[in-house]
Each structure stands twice: as structure tokens, then as C-alpha cells.
Amino acid sequence: MRAILLxxxxxxxxxxxSTGTTTTGNxxxxxxxxxxxxSTIQYRMLxxxxxxRAASGAGPLQLNSQLNAxxxxxxxxxxxxxxxxxxxxxxxxxxDRAQRVGYSGRYIGQTLSxxxxxxxxxxxxxxxxPNTRRILMDPRARNMGFAWHQExxxxxxxxxxxxx
Numbered sequence: 001m002r003a004i005l006l007x008x009x010x011x012x013x014x015x016x017x018s019t020g021t022t023t024t025g026n027x028x029x030x031x032x033x034x035x036x037x038x039s040t041i042q043y044r045m046l047x048x049x050x051x052x053r054a055a056s057g058a059g060p061l062q063l064n065s066q067l068n069a070x071x072x073x074x075x076x077x078x079x080x081x082x083x084x085x086x087x088x089x090x091x092x093x094x095x096d097r098a099q100r101v102g103y104s105g106r107y108i109g110q111t112l113s114x115x116x117x118x119x120x121x122x123x124x125x126x127x128x129x130p131n132t133r134r135i136l137m138d139p140r141a142r143n144m145g146f147a148w149h150q151e152x153x154x155x156x157x158x159x160x161x162x163x164x
Contacts, residue, residue, distance in 0.1 A: 067145020
């Protein structure tokens, strides 16, 4: 566990170097993401999750474009609803959204967050919670979708979907 936390701390430091961080007038640090960084951030998250999974004996995940699409749709919708929760403004569940985009695997679960922090700081928080950690470390998992929506004020709505 100590090695995992050290790896996350190192990755978080590197992430801060590669993406703009600003501070608001209220002293809140805002992690700014440009559209050009989408694949970099998605693969940095995938690599980090896979390192954690390997350390626990679980197999690696692959990014899945359908789950990425479901995650992106929900991240935008959470921003519209202004609340981090698993149901869409149309009443859809995470499973409904995965099916809508054509995902045919077995849906395992979803982690989400509303924050100004980076993806790796968010992953660290997810790993500290037993419920979200269970989703990320599920040994049956083979696919991952990861996306976000960033508001003008810098708030980021992160969504990570996992399936078989």
C-alpha cells in the first residue's frame, strides 16, 4: 500500500507539471484542462489504475470508446444538474447510458467526483473509499471509460465507468 501511495504522489506531482493550475481570488487552486490534453489525461488515468490493479493482483483494463462516451455524457449532465450522482437528468442509470452507446459487456460500476483537483488526486480519493475502490479493483473488470466536464469556473465533474 505504501508503494501504491508513493506512485500516486509521484504521478500527481507530474500531472501538475503538465497541465495548467491557477489560483482563484478565493485561494482555490484550479486544475485547468485543455481539449488537447484529453487523450493524455485518459491514458494517464488508465496507466495509474492499471498500476494499482497490478499491485493488487488484478488484470489490466483497456480504454473503451463506448464507456468513454457514456462517461462524457454523464459528466456534462452532472454539471447541468449541479450535483454528483449516478442518475441522469432523464432518470437514466449508469447501465442505461452504457447500453445507449452500444456497450455490450457486463457493466460493473461507476465512480464520480465533483472537484477542482486533478485526475490523479481524484483517483487517490476514490482509492481511499472502500466502495469506489471495490469498483476500480474488481477482478472481473476489463474495460474502462473515463471522461470529465470542466466548467468555466474550473470545477471538474469526473466520471469513470468499469465493465467486463
